[in-house]
Amino acid sequence: MNSDPAPPLDFHPRDNALYVHVPFCRSKCRYCDFFSIAEADKETMAEVVRAEIAGIDRFADALRVESIETVYIGGGTPSLLPIDLLDKLLARIGGAFRPVEWTVEANPESLSPEFLAACARSGVTRLSLGVQTFDDRLLRLLGRAGTAAHTRRALDLLAASWTGDLSLDLISCLPTQTVAGALRDLEEAVDEAPGHLSVYDLTLEEGTPLFAAMRSGEYAPATAGLEADLWRESRAFLAASGFGHYEVSNFARPGKECLHNLRYWRLEPYIGVGPGAASTLPGADGGALRLETTRDLKEYCAAEPLSSISYERLSAGTVLLEQLMMGLRLENGIERARIVRRFGMTLEACLDGLWESWFRRGWVRPAETAYACTEEGRFSLNALLREAAGVVVGKRDLKLAWP
Numbered sequence: 001m002n003s004d005p006a007p008p009l010d011f012h013p014r015d016n017a018l019y020v021h022v023p024f025c026r027s028k029c030r031y032c033d034f035f036s037i038a039e040a041d042k043e044t045m046a047e048v049v050r051a052e053i054a055g056i057d058r059f060a061d062a063l064r065v066e067s068i069e070t071v072y073i074g075g076g077t078p079s080l081l082p083i084d085l086l087d088k089l090l091a092r093i094g095g096a097f098r099p100v101e102w103t104v105e106a107n108p109e110s111l112s113p114e115f116l117a118a119c120a121r122s123g124v125t126r127l128s129l130g131v132q133t134f135d136d137r138l139l140r141l142l143g144r145a146g147t148a149a150h151t152r153r154a155l156d157l158l159a160a161s162w163t164g165d166l167s168l169d170l171i172s173c174l175p176t177q178t179v180a181g182a183l184r185d186l187e188e189a190v191d192e193a194p195g196h197l198s199v200y201d202l203t204l205e206e207g208t209p210l211f212a213a214m215r216s217g218e219y220a221p222a223t224a225g226l227e228a229d230l231w232r233e234s235r236a237f238l239a240a241s242g243f244g245h246y247e248v249s250n251f252a253r254p255g256k257e258c259l260h261n262l263r264y265w266r267l268e269p270y271i272g273v274g275p276g277a278a279s280t281l282p283g284a285d286g287g288a289l290r291l292e293t294t295r296d297l298k299e300y301c302a303a304e305p306l307s308s309i310s311y312e313r314l315s316a317g318t319v320l321l322e323q324l325m326m327g328l329r330l331e332n333g334i335e336r337a338r339i340v341r342r343f344g345m346t347l348e349a350c351l352d353g354l355w356e357s358w359f360r361r362g363w364v365r366p367a368e369t370a371y372a373c374t375e376e377g378r379f380s381l382n383a384l385l386r387e388a389a390g391v392v393v394g395k396r397d398l399k400l401a402w403p
Contacts, residue, residue, distance in 0.1 A: 021274030109146030333372025
């Protein structure tokens with residue numbers, strides 16, 4: 001990573017996306033390895049919001065931004081922000097950019113009428129509620145701050161007063177969980193009539209309390225075969241309920257796909273603001289830059305905007321592997337024309353015959369207009385990516401024209 005005072009960014013006035021990281025939580029969940037601070041005081045929150053607004057302004061100037069199509073405010077727990085601070089942050093974004101899709105995350109125990117009113121008056125179009133599970137026993141295992149009762153009260157409040165889009169986030173393949181229990185979570189979530197559902201398998205991250213608890217034998221693992229059974233049964237149940245499986249872990253009713261996340265999966269430019277946030281943006285000398293902001297709150301708040309950011313130039317091989325890792329998660333895959341435009345050749349040529357091997361094994365579909373996996377291939381995506389890395393690492397004839 002380079003730590004020059006300011007990354008050498010190219011101008012990118014249109015087709016932008018913005019992620020804002022609000023790093024505050026009531027308490028730290030036992031499985032979480034995202035950057036967050038528990039029980040911060042209002043003064044700290046105010047300093048971070050001030051620095052984030054300055055960061056948005058500085059990025060807008062550096063890129064000569066004219067429009068931002070999608071915005072996502074995540075965390076952490078954005079619904080923990082005091083309303084006056086939330087209003088300041090939302091007003092800066094909504095007043096300048098008027099995004100087509102604008103998502104804010106919330107947790108059930110901190111959802112309030114005042115939070116919903118602030119989002120509505122600023123133009124937020126979509127809320128993402130962190131349900132995770134409706135099982136209190138599993139919520140305690142995960143170290144969540146709220147209970148199933150908090151979730152149901154939050155959903156009642158949303159039904160009564162929120163008119164925008166709604167996404168519910170669930171976690172599956174939890175320790176001790178069964179297929180029947182996971183499907184009950186899905187059924188209760190669908191009963192709330194959201195337009196979008198995210199259903200992520202639990203990832204045990206080294207260094208988290210839950211990872212240590214599992215290693216010590218404190219909890220039994222999820223039921224054997226749970227991941228494969230859930231993949232099959234959840235897809236069938238959600239399809240029957242009107243949800244398309246448009247990405248490995250995401251389901252949506254027609255027209256309710258998350259436009260912001262689609263930008264990540266298509267490897268399009270995005271601006272990341274806030275402590276610990278990342279960006280992928282065009283560099284002044286061509287190609288792609290990956291930017292990472294410091295996690296040190298004092299440094300972040302005291303520094304000039306963009307000066308607390310390190311960056312690296314991504315190689316063509318790195319961008320290709322990320323393109324595959326993200327794009328093959330999508331049901332519709334990666335547009336063939338996008339690969340040719342970015343790398344100057346077809347994916348078949350980039351992978352030296354590996355695509356044809358995947359096709360013979362039934363992992364990918366015919367690549368007429370897009371490169372896409374079969375359902376078996378999407379379920380086995382990690383194996384495909386390991387094979388792709390073996391071909392791409394060290395490949396010297398790749399070129400990159402990004403984005």
